[in-house]
Amino acid sequence: MALRFALFFAFLSHALLFSQNNTSNDALTGPTSGIAGKKKLTSLFTKEKITVDGNMNEAIWANAETASDFIMYQPDNGKPLPYDKRTEVKILYDNEAIYIGAKMYDDPTKILKEITERDNFGTSDFFGIFINGYNDGQQDYRFFVSAAGTQMDCLATDDGEDYSWDGIWHSNVSMTDFGWIAEMKIPYAALRFSEKEKQNWGMNLFREIRRDRQKYTWNYINTKMGTFTQQAGVLEGIENIKPPTRLFLMPYVSIYENTNDNGNETKFKAGLDVKYGINDSFTLDAILVPDFGQTAFDNVTLNLGPFEQQFNENRPFFTEGTDLFNKGDLLYTRRIGSAPSTYPNTTDEQKVLDYPANVNLLNALKISGRTAKGLGIGVLNAITEKTDVTIETQTAIPNADPSLPPTIKYNYRKQTVEPLANYNVIVLDQRFRKNSSVSLINTNVMRDGHFNDANVTGALFDLNTKANSYNLSGDFKYSYINQMGTNENLNGYRAYLNFGKTSGKFRFNANGSYVNNEFDINDLGINYINNYHHLYNNVSYRILNPNKMFNSFNINLNSYAEMNNTTGRAQETYFNLNVNMTGKKNDFVGIGIQLEPFVTYDFYQPIASGRFVYNPRAFKSWIDISSNYNRKLALDTGIWYHIMDQDKRNTVGFYFNPRYRFSNKALGILGFEVDRRNDDKGRVDYVDADPNDNIQGDVIFANRNRNTITTSFTGKYSISPKMTVNVKARYYWSYAENLNFLVLTSNGYFEPDDNYSKNKNSNFKTWNLDLSYSWWVAPGSQLSVLYRNNAIHYENIINKKFIDNLDHTIANNLNNTLSVSFRYCIDYNSTKNWFKA
Structure with a gap:
């Protein structure tokens, strides 16, 4: 009870302190007066055929209204886009699609234009349009194209962006002596809108100048408001268009050749995906005879805990x-x-x-x-x-x-x-x-x-x-x-x-929950623990515009307490302070410390009813650094250190991930991570115990050292915006060496067990390699070739030599798969006349 009161008092004091300091800084005003209203742009109907070539050569473009005067979204919210970097956007439409032409003024020699695969922004300038056909602030269809010609698209709400969605649309870009041009054609089948005779769509336009890490929007987005989709402008002038039949058929064929120590196997698959617009608002997606053989591999780890990965x-x-x-x-x-x-x-x-x-x-x-x-x-x-x-x-x-x-x-x-x-x-x-x-x-x-x-x-x-x-x-x-x-x-x-409180420089939130002993969603969901209640508090301060030292700065203070319902004992408690900042050269640093000042009890590690193990007081600290990816050579690195008030128990680790952009086509990323846990404690066995019995028999723990090393390489070579070669390799090695065994007592502590002598050491290794070629043959249509080899090896013998373990893993029934898959998108609107006389 004292602990709960202390945590509640800490939260109340912080909330009062920050609320007293929260003054006019929270007012919804920006440095540019009068920019909070909704801008409007009128589109122009065209009978002229528009060729999406990135040139805007058609005469009709000269007659269209221009959207300009972009305002900075990040980092210096509200600052106008300089005239020498101005953006001019025009919109046309016909009975099939809308057309967007955008001129981005800039020094052509300074424009970044890394070629990437679809939905990867990379190190490149880009332009985007956000469309809400109902103008209700609920959901945007967002379409981007980079200066290198790569397409990105997503569905977006204020809860986030979903880049797994791929629309069927067209784009092209060209470099000019004044900057670059982007042209887009977005068929109505890729959008959602009503059947009204006159359309008023929510719309915003977006541009990022990558070398400066500056993002701009046409309609001003006030970052103090904590919402994005509701601050769009309005696209007017679209009349007498009808929502098309939204029917896409995506047949596929795949072939797999698999080889391992058991022999060869060839598999052939064919199937069909269907996407159908039931009406203006609802879409049906169906897969018949699915094929997921080319999905990315899982990063499997050695799991010695009570919960699934x-x-x-x-x-x-x-x-x-x-x-x-x-x-x-x-x-x-x-x-x-x-x-x-x-x-x-x-x-x-x-x-x-x-x-x-x-x-x-x-x-x-x-x-x-x-x-x-x-x-x-x-x-x-x-x-x-x-x-x-x-x-x-x-x-x-x-x-x-x-x-x-x-x-x-x-x-x-x-x-x-x-x-x-x-x-x-x-x-x-x-x-x-x-x-x-x-x-x-x-x-x-x-x-x-x-x-x-x-x-x-x-x-x-x-x-x-x-x-x-x-x-x-x-x-x-x-x-x-x-x-x-x-x-x-x-x-x-x-x-x-x-x-x-979700806006302004000073923010806070508090939450709590109660979960009973039989709450279980694991047949279709995932949850690890139940039978607890918790209280969480957070107070934070952030700058809303850059200052002399930082482009962004955020400091958070958090407290958390979690109690077991049955016993009232604390399962987890902590206070942590973390600071995240981005400097003037767009290098990121994150620093954190966490204090766990109370002994807590783990009711899940023993996996036996009525049993629990105590967790000692602890102190944790970490630092993460990410240098600006605009540089050819950039680095992500970090280190963490945890020390516990128990014997010599501690954890130390670091990661070091350099990345180098060889050209606008080629990028390589190395990954190296080490985690060492000294005098760790973990359950290894039961002796004369039934996990369903209440405090019967012995639960055996081990005092162990655990080392984990993960190495990886990710690389890509983009032949064009539609054709990419990717490679991803990962070698994971983790071993747990038991020093001595312990028996868990009824009060959650340990006593030495000199009689237990089984070999419960763990030495686990996995190897994965994916080499793939992807070609977007046409919008929505893709040819992909994948070569994959993988192996997994587990043993109780500890070998501490890195190369030996890698050799043993690859020699342990290495599995090789070569697969080719072709998926073609058939748009009903393009093919409905095929069969007419």
Whole structure:
């Protein structure tokens, strides 16, 4: 109780202190008076054919209205763009698309123009247009083109940008004696808008001058307001256009040749992706016979803790356009098609022969969009196939001659480890006042047969004041698991509440939650712990415009306390202070310290009901440095040091990642990271213990040293903005050497265990290499060739020689795969006349 009171008092004092100092600096004014209103631009209809060649040669361009007078967004918010770097933008439209022509004035010899693959801005100047067809401040369609000709596009809300979305549009650029020109053609099929006769779209224009790291917008974006999409200007003049039929068919063919110690295997796949605009607001995405064989590899690590490793989602279908489905953090799409949910119970005489790493995904679809009244609706559904394994049973039959060994008889049977399963997500998100929302999310997993079903429902609210100065948000989530084969069902819940000041130099927020013992979303989501409540506080100060020393500066003070519901003991407590700053030459430095002044207790590491282990007081510190990427040679580096009030227990580590841009086409990045944990403590075994029993038997821990070294290389050579060769290699080596064993006592501390003698050392290595060639043959159509080799090796023998471990890993059944995949996008609007007489 004293600890909770102390943390609450600390938060209250900081909040009062900062609120007293928060004066007129928070006023929503900028250095340029009168720029807060919405600018307007009138587009011009054209019957002339526009060739998107980056030249703007057509006569009609001279008659179009010009958008100019750009204002700096970052770093010196509100400062006008100098005349010698002015930007002039004109917009035309016809019955098929809108056309954007932009002239960027600058010294041509100083314009940065690194060629990169799609959606990678790189070290290059770029121009962009943001379009909201409903002008409701909810969601932008953003299209960028770099000075090198690379396309980038995304869907954007105030919650973030989703670059996994790829629209079908056209662009080109040209260098001139006054700077550079960008031309874009954006078909109406790539946008969303109403059927009104006269269109008024929300629009903003964007430009970055990369060498100065300066970003400008046409309509002024006041950074003090904490919102972006609602500060757009207006595009007028578009009349009598009709939303087209938005139907895209994307057939693909792939071939895989796999070679390892077990032999060769050739696989051929073919399938179809469908994208269909149901109406002006909603889109259907479906995959039939999916192929994810060329997705990026996972950065697997040695996991000695009680929780699974969480991986990034790399499958395009599950990353594109998922902003609605990510609300509430109830969806972890890697569950769909992951390893089976059960593992067979076997005896000593039985062996599981073919347990799969994942279950095949049969098909998936999602429907998402938002109505004119701000109601967002999302439905995601996926089906995975029934999966069986083979169980081998060995039976010893005594020989008639006792002097001869028995005859071994083998029997085989099939057992289902995952039935046909249906995964479903439904999201309703009602926005109002353009900056607030209430949401309802439901996730459901239904499995056929004697397997668990699961259902989770969450209700969320996110409320902001009209000026976006304060935020009140929270949620309530309820989980239900139907445990087939038992009479017990799990009913869990979580409640969360947050309040904060979200604008101005001084900001703060405080939040708390309560999670009961049976809250579990892991059938379709991911959460590691339950049965706790927490209180978090944050106060921060930042500069809103550059000063004599910094382009940006931010200092944060945080406190956190987490308590176990059953015992009332603290599970985690800390105070930390971190400072992040960018200097005048755009070099970044981040510094932090964290104090953990109280003994806490870990109720999860023992993985046994009623057991816990104490964590000592600790002090942590870190520093991160990132030099300006505009330089040919740049560096990301950092170091951390943690010391604990227990024996000689500490952690020290560093990373060193230099990057060199050989030319506008070639870039290489080296990665090297070392982490050493001395006298670490971790669970290794049970002795006469059942993890489901309450304080029965012994839980064995090890006092160990753990070293981890990760080396990597990432490189790219861009032949053109549409054709790139990429290489990515990673070697990960981590070993844990046990010094002595300990038995966990009932009060969470340790006693020496001199009787335990099993070899529980861990030596884990992984190697991955991807070499790929990608060619965007046409908008939305891609040819990709991938060569991949990978290996994984685990043993209990500790070998501390780096090269020896690498050799052993590569020699351990290295897997080689060569794959070729071709995906072609067929736009219904371009092909509907093919079959007419």
